[in-house]
Amino acid sequence: MNKFLAMLALAVLPNLALLPLAFAHGPTPQKVEKSVVIKAAPAKVWIVVKDFGNLHTWHPAIASTKLEKKGNEIHRTLTLKSGGEINEKLRSADDKDMKLKYEITGGVAPVADYNSVMTVTAGPGAGETTVTWVGRFYRTYKLNPPIPAGQDDETAFNFVTGVYDSGLANLKKVLEASK
C-alpha cells in the first residue's frame, strides 16, 4: 500500500509540467489487464463497481471523488492521497452486461488517451464473481526518442498496473468484509 503510493507519487510528480494531457500521442498503445475473484454475488459487486462517484470507498489511492454533471455527461474528479487530481468521464455503465466504460480527460496520471473497461462476471466458482479491469493508453511523450524519464511507456504501464493491482485487491477486501 505505502509502496504503491510512493510509486504513484514518483510516477506523477515529474509530470505536473505536462498538464493538461497531451493531445497527440505516440504510435504504440499499451495495455494493462488485471482481474480478481471476489467471494460475493455479481449483483452486489456490480453495484459497487458502477458507482462512479464513490471510487474512494474502495480504491486505496483515492482520497475523495467529486461527481459532476456536464450537460448529458457524467464526470468525476479524483483527489489522490499522494496529492494531485485525475479527471475522468463516464462513457457508459451497462447493467445488462455489467460493464463500466470511462476515460481520463485530464490530471496527473502519466498516460495519454487512456480509456478503460471494468467488467463484472459470475464465477468461476459458485458464489464467486470476477472483476476484470482493462486499460488502453499511450505514454505522454509524443515526439521522437530520446524519451524523457517519467514520460515513457514503462512509467505509463507501471502507473496503470499499480492503480489496478491495488484497487482490485482492496475492492475484494472491502466487499468480502461487508457480508
Add this chain to the structure above:
Amino acid sequence: MLSMKKLILTLLFTLCACAPSPKPNSMAYITNQGDNTVSVIDISQNKVVDTIKVGKAPVGVAISAKLKRVFISNVESSNISAINTKTNKIIENIALQGAPVGLAMAPNSKTLYVADWFSDRIISINTADYKQHREVIVTKAPAGLVVSPDSKTLYVAARDSNEIAIIDTTTLTVSKRIAVGTHPFGLSLSTDGSYLYVVNVYDNTISSINTHTWAETTIKVGEHPYCAVPSADNKTLYVTNTQDDTVSVIDLATKKIIITIEVGMTPEGISYDAASKLVLVANWGENKVSVIDATTNKLKNHIKTGDKSRAFGQFILSEQ
C-alpha cells in the same frame, strides 16, 4: 532453328500453366505489436499456418502479389521487414529514420509508401531497389495511406492536422488538401478509386469523399473508429469501432448502418477478401482475428493470433 526451339519451349510453358491449379486462396498477414510477430492466416483453412518474427512493435502491412512480398512496418525498431510470401521468410530489413506506421503499396507494385509518424513525412521506397528512397513532408502525424488504382495519386490521413493530403506520385508533391473530421486515421478507396473513405477517430464518423468532385458526406459510426474497408462490389463499407468492440456495416447507397456486429476487444485493422467474401478484423485487445461472412454480415468465427494484433493496412494477399 533457335526460334523454333523457343516456340516449343513457350508452348510447353503455356501448357504447364494450363494444368489444373488449386482453387485461388488468400492469406492474411496480421501484425502482433506485443510479441513482435506476424501471424500468417490461410483463409481457406481458417487458421494460422505460420508465425514470422519481425522487428519491434509491428503495426502496418502492405502487400504485392506481383512481387510476392509483404512489407511490415516495425515502429519501435524504425525499419520495414520485407517478407517473401512463398517462404514467409524475411529477405531484408529496410532501415529508416523515424517511426514508420502506415504503409501502402502502389497497385503497379513499383513503390512502397511509408508514413513516418513523428517526422510528418512520407517516404517512398523503390520496390526494385530498397535503397532508393524519396520523401515529402506532408503535415502532422501522417497515419493511413492509400494509392489510387492507376498508382498516380497517394492519399494521406494527416491525423493531427485533420485533413487529407493528396500527393502526386510522379513529382511526390502535395497537390491538394481536404479538411475532414477530427483525427483521421484509416483510409480506403472504392475499387475504381472514385470514393475515398476516411475514418475520423474523435468524431466517430466516416467521411465519404468523391474523388472527382471532392463532395463529402459524413456517416456516423461507433465509438473511436479506426479503419474501414469496402466490399469488392463497393456496395458495403465495414468499419472497426475500437471502443465499442464492434464493426459497423454501412450500405454505401443509402449511407446508413445496416447492422452492427460484435467482434473481439479493440478491433483495429480490417480487410476484405474478395475470393471468399470474408472480412477479417484484427482485435488488439483480445489477440485474435474475427472472421465476418460478408454474404450474411454475421460473425463466423475467431482465429487466435499473437499479442496485440493490429494489422493496419490492406493485409490480405490474393493469389493471382
